[in-house]
């Protein structure tokens with residue numbers, strides 16, 4: 570069934586406007602004949618038991634019973650910003666027309682922060698993001714290890730990372746030199762050097778702002794994310810941190826929201842992520858260190874750990890200068906971290922969760938979508 574057909578019974582859904590929020594018609598849910606038409610919406614932010622959604626007009630919706638049951642079994646079933654969800658018509662306690670959040674549609678991508686407190690499930694920061702601008706200030710000095718950490722996280726999410734070196738007006742280093750130095754840490758990703766203040770390098774990002782794209786920004790606090798969004802939008806649509814206490818600062822971005830850009834993309838604005846744990850369940854490390862792992866294929870021993878083994882092609886590449894030594898150190902550290910986190914969510918836990926999800930979806934279909 571197409572998006573247009575699905576919208577037919579619900580004259581209140583404007584799919585043209587949903588497209589401005591990144592709605593993909595191919596993802597249109599199929600409604601069972603005779604069931605109450607459910608209405609798609611996109612989550613802007615979440616609170617306790619309720620979410621702020623755009624449908625496309627802003628609504629606050631409470632969680633329906635099926636969703637609450639699913640969340641009790643697995644916290645990842647709870648909606649997060651960027652999720653596409655289905656709403657069911659309901660009444661609030663005063664008898665006024667309202668909507669409940671019935672179901673979270675399958676996530677295309679999910680940005681996960683692991684290692685939150687003792688919870689081994691991790692926390693989903695945002696969903697259905699296509700492209701992430703990994704913002705790293707060129708001045709006073711870029712931090713390649715931080716860029717690598719962000720890249721792993723983005724690859725793991727399923728989104729495409731784009732490294733953006735910000736504040737280039739504050740460094741004497743020519744953009745070409747900057748790009749050349751940073752590119753080895755950003756294997757497989759585009760790298761751009763920009764200055765929001767001077768307006769340079771912004772054109773290079775245009776291709777990532779096309780309609781239908783959901784964008785997000787990652788980068789430490791004060792990296793210049795909000796300033797960059799404003800420069801791209803040509804308007805002050807985000808608060809920026811003009812006043813800060815020190816370099817580490819406080820978060821100046823306090824809202825998580827979906828912000829349409831004039832170019833057609835939507836920006837999913839999440840607060841600066843300062844301390845990130847790696848999930849370790851996906852192929853983020855493999856993708857972020859594809860250069861190193863290509864050499865590893867040539868090691869004499871299959872289980873080579875590239876420490877001191879004879880015939881280690883990785884060590885040989887470092888020796889010959891084909892692989893920066895810094896990359897090897899970075900990889901060791903991040904790989905260990907990812908493995909440690911993955912071990913916490915061991916195989917059994919993952920299987921258990923897959924089984925639970927199956928039940929939850931069945932349950933949702935039964936108790937939610939099919940009920941008249």
Ligand SMILES: Nc1nc2c(ncn2[C@@H]2O[C@H](COP(=O)(O)OP(=O)(O)OP(=O)(O)O)[C@@H](O)[C@H]2O)c(=O)[nH]1
Pocket residue numbers: 735736737738739763764765766767788789790791792793794795796797808809810811812818819820821822840841842
């Ligand atoms: N010189 C110069 N300063 C910049 C540039 N971009 C941002 N800044 C400054 O850097 C500071 C932090 O910028 P923000 O855009 O607030 O940083 P942010 O990454 O959004 O910070 P959080 O909201 O805390 O995550 C502000 O004082 C900006 O004016 C730039 O291109 N050049």
Ligand SMILES: [Zn+2]
Pocket residue numbers: 865868869873874875876878880881882883884
């Ligand atoms: Zn080796």
